[in-house]
Amino acid sequence: MGFARYVTARVAWAGAVTFIIMSVTFLFIAFAPNPDVQRAATQAALQGGDPAEAVERAKELRGLDEPLDVRYFDFVTSIATLQWGWSNMRSQPVTTALLEGLYYTAQYSIPWTLLTVTIGPFVGLYSSANKYSWRDHVATGFAFFGYAIPNFFFAIILLLVFGVWLEWVPVIYRTDVPVFSVQNAVQLALPVFVLVTGSIGGLMRVSRNESSEYMNADFVKTARAKGVSPLRAYALHILRPTMVPLSTTMVGQLLLLFAGSSLLVEVVFSIPGLGRLLFEATLAQDTNLVLGSVLVFVFVAVIGNLIQDITYTLLDPRISYEDR
Amino acid sequence: MATQRPDRFDQVNWEEITGSGRFSLSLNTKGFLATVVLLAAIALYDWQVLDERTATFEPVGLAVDIPILDYMFAFTLLLFAFYVVLPLYQHPRLTKYYWKEFKRNRPAVISLGWLVVVFFVGLVGPLLVRSPEQNVLHSYQPPVYLSINSANAATCLGEVANGRCFGTWQYPLGTTRAGKGVLGMLVNGFGITLKVGFISTLIAVTLGATVGTVSAYAGGYVDEILMRYVDIQASWPTLIMYLLIIYTFGGSLWLLVLLLGIFSWEGMARYVRSKALSISEEEYIKATSMSGASFFRIVRRHVIPNSASSIITDITLLIPGFLLAEAQLSFLGLGDSSIDSWGQIIAGGRDALAFAPWIVLAPGLVLFLTILAFNFVGDALLDALNPEAAAEAER
Numbered sequence: 001m002g003f004a005r006y007v008t009a010r011v012a013w014a015g016a017v018t019f020i021i022m023s024v025t026f027l028f029i030a031f032a033p034n035p036d037v038q039r040a041a042t043q044a045a046l047q048g049g050d051p052a053e054a055v056e057r058a059k060e061l062r063g064l065d066e067p068l069d070v071r072y073f074d075f076v077t078s079i080a081t082l083q084w085g086w087s088n089m090r091s092q093p094v095t096t097a098l099l100e101g102l103y104y105t106a107q108y109s110i111p112w113t114l115l116t117v118t119i120g121p122f123v124g125l126y127s128s129a130n131k132y133s134w135r136d137h138v139a140t141g142f143a144f145f146g147y148a149i150p151n152f153f154f155a156i157i158l159l160l161v162f163g164v165w166l167e168w169v170p171v172i173y174r175t176d177v178p179v180f181s182v183q184n185a186v187q188l189a190l191p192v193f194v195l196v197t198g199s200i201g202g203l204m205r206v207s208r209n210e211s212s213e214y215m216n217a218d219f220v221k222t223a224r225a226k227g228v229s230p231l232r233a234y235a236l237h238i239l240r241p242t243m244v245p246l247s248t249t250m251v252g253q254l255l256l257l258f259a260g261s262s263l264l265v266e267v268v269f270s271i272p273g274l275g276r277l278l279f280e281a282t283l284a285q286d287t288n289l290v291l292g293s294v295l296v297f298v299f300v301a302v303i304g305n306l307i308q309d310i311t312y313t314l315l316d317p318r319i320s321y322e323d324r
Numbered sequence: 325m326a327t328q329r330p331d332r333f334d335q336v337n338w339e340e341i342t343g344s345g346r347f348s349l350s351l352n353t354k355g356f357l358a359t360v361v362l363l364a365a366i367a368l369y370d371w372q373v374l375d376e377r378t379a380t381f382e383p384v385g386l387a388v389d390i391p392i393l394d395y396m397f398a399f400t401l402l403l404f405a406f407y408v409v410l411p412l413y414q415h416p417r418l419t420k421y422y423w424k425e426f427k428r429n430r431p432a433v434i435s436l437g438w439l440v441v442v443f444f445v446g447l448v449g450p451l452l453v454r455s456p457e458q459n460v461l462h463s464y465q466p467p468v469y470l471s472i473n474s475a476n477a478a479t480c481l482g483e484v485a486n487g488r489c490f491g492t493w494q495y496p497l498g499t500t501r502a503g504k505g506v507l508g509m510l511v512n513g514f515g516i517t518l519k520v521g522f523i524s525t526l527i528a529v530t531l532g533a534t535v536g537t538v539s540a541y542a543g544g545y546v547d548e549i550l551m552r553y554v555d556i557q558a559s560w561p562t563l564i565m566y567l568l569i570i571y572t573f574g575g576s577l578w579l580l581v582l583l584l585g586i587f588s589w590e591g592m593a594r595y596v597r598s599k600a601l602s603i604s605e606e607e608y609i610k611a612t613s614m615s616g617a618s619f620f621r622i623v624r625r626h627v628i629p630n631s632a633s634s635i636i637t638d639i640t641l642l643i644p645g646f647l648l649a650e651a652q653l654s655f656l657g658l659g660d661s662s663i664d665s666w667g668q669i670i671a672g673g674r675d676a677l678a679f680a681p682w683i684v685l686a687p688g689l690v691l692f693l694t695i696l697a698f699n700f701v702g703d704a705l706l707d708a709l710n711p712e713a714a715a716e717a718e719r
Binding site: 013017020021025028029032033144145147148149150152153156157160164259260261263264267278279282283290294297298301302304305 | 560564568569571572644648651656670674678688692695699
């Protein structure tokens with residue numbers, strides 16, 4: 001199987017996974033009790049009407065009286081045509097609400113991801129080059145600290161120290177400042193720091209352990225003997241094989257944090273991003289918005305896994321496509 | 325029994341080792357079955373004979389009730405005692421070797437000490453310290469030796485000096501807004517942590533090991549379908565799904581424990597599958613199966629013990645994830661608010677953070693230390709149990 005066919009198969013599988021996850025979510029929401037319908041029934045009962053009739057009316061109004069297969073088909077077509085419906089909670093189309101959320105999520109996610117991806121492997125490499133020195137111990141300690149401290153707890157503590165006691169950063173996130181301004185950088189510094197601390201530890205550990213295998217490998221000794229500069233030896237001869245296992249960890253860690261902790265961090269720092277949107281939509285039982293934001297998260301996860309698999313084969317040509 | 329085995333090959337009593345028949349059970353299994361039957365009898369009695377409002381031990385004069393979750397917890401504890409602790413005692417030479425290897429990592433030894441403390445406090449603590457009662461008059465009392473602005477503590481139990489209220493030994497770690505002692509809540513939180521950790525892990529290991537072996541041995545379509553399902557589960561945003569399910573069905577602790585266990589075994593299944601596949605090619609497995617060993621015997625005697633090192637290391641990474649997920653969901657207000665889990669205490673103390681930080685700090689630090697300890701212990705176990713896998717399993 002050639003590379004093109006492998007990528008095609010992987011993309012098709014990614015699409016299938018997204019489809020399956022969305023179908024399960026749809027079914028779950030379809031079978032869960034709808035709060036609007038229940039509210040209508042309660043109201044009718046209080047006003048002396050017929051609850052059963054009110055339930056029928058409420059269902060008809062929301063298109064819930066159709067059989068399940070018709071609703072499912074509608075759901076699939078609306079997803080495919082990017083008409084994700086109307087969000088009652090936000091009084092705007094779901095796609096607009098999601099784009100607004102994404103705008104704020106991206107503001108801290110992009111710096112955080114870039115910092116993690118650049119700093120993590122290099123600190124790990126540095127650690128393994130200076131193994132068992134005090135710098136290595138400091139880096140290892142930091143890695144374990146970041147790995148173990150619950151992100152939301154760390155965020156609360158930092159907000160208490162720097163926001164409430166020292167008053168260096170605003171306690172409430174301000175949406176009216178421009179994206180590229182000092183104020184915005186200041187208010188995003190803590191969320192970015194918390195997420196980098198949380199994600200960098202695993203990367204540092206893996207890159208340290210993996211690259212220490214290659215530090216004294218024969219091909220590195222040969223390269224050094226031929227007069228390759230130390231920097232070039234680290235960057236090209238050691239980092240390259242290290243990146244193969246590292247890419248898996250990297251994508252896994254980033255996705256885990258993106259789908260898990262970013263929600264908590266947004267709640268703590270009151271950033272109106274995607275995670276909080278999903279959380280509030282769940283609380284308000286805004287079905288369309290819940291489905292839309294779940295789709296965004298699933299999409300990111302699936303694309304991340306896809307990128308991981310493809311970079312894996314690109315970085316290590318020995319991995320045959322048939323085995324994977 | 326390793327201790328009774330003679331040193332010389334010709335003196336081996338083969339009758340004793342092979343056992344008298346198919347149904348001879350080891351001491352561990354006998355002990356386990358006996359205690360489980362007892363547990364099941366109590367559970368059955370509780371379920372069928374007693375009505376819902378009667379506490380389990382009321383007929384014998386004890387006002388102790390056992391909720392469903394505690395039966396599951398007792399079951400996992402029995403498994404742990406008979407298949408982890410007892411074998412370690414039965415094989416002292418191997419235990420000594422593991423300990424020697426493990427001891428080389430000093431932070432891990434300290435961490436293990438902390439985990440032992442967590443285990444015993446969680447096991448015994450909730451029996452001795454009852455869940456604190458609300459007492460509005462005692463709200464926001466500071467921990468001992470610390471003080472709080474008197475304006476924030478309505479009544480002060482300790483001394484008042486310069487407009488600051490000092491803590492008392494009645495509440496060594498202070499109190500919450502409702503006047504509950506933080507220390508008492510924390511101790512009960514240890515118990516909940518233990519339950520979440522043990523039961524979810526048992527579910528995850530059972531599912532993971534089963535799917536892994538079935539997948540490896542069945543092959544073909546079964547393997548393909550199971551592994552594709554594992555792929556789907558791996559790319560599923562789990563926390564978001566917990567959010568949806570728990571919001572719909574309410575955040576009871578047993579539902580959370582069940583969810584955590586059911587949706588976390590994908591890594592375990594992959595490990596066990598690849599281990600089983602590589603083992604089935606080995607000569608000694610071929611020899612064993614040719615001598616008539618059944619499928620279950622091979623799985624039980626060779627596949628599971630050989631993948632034990634990766635299973636155990638995976639467990640040390642899974643449990644912190646469970647604790648974190650519980651704390652995160654509690655923090656979002658979706659947990660079981662009737663229990664004093666660490667996450668619930670953090671969530672409850674967040675509003676008073678500026679003037680009563682101990683409510684958040686105490687459970688947060690304990691949670692942090694526990695997760696940290698699991699990481700250190702996992703790291704050391706990885707080296708002690710399987711030196712070859714050190715680099716491999718870090719992925």
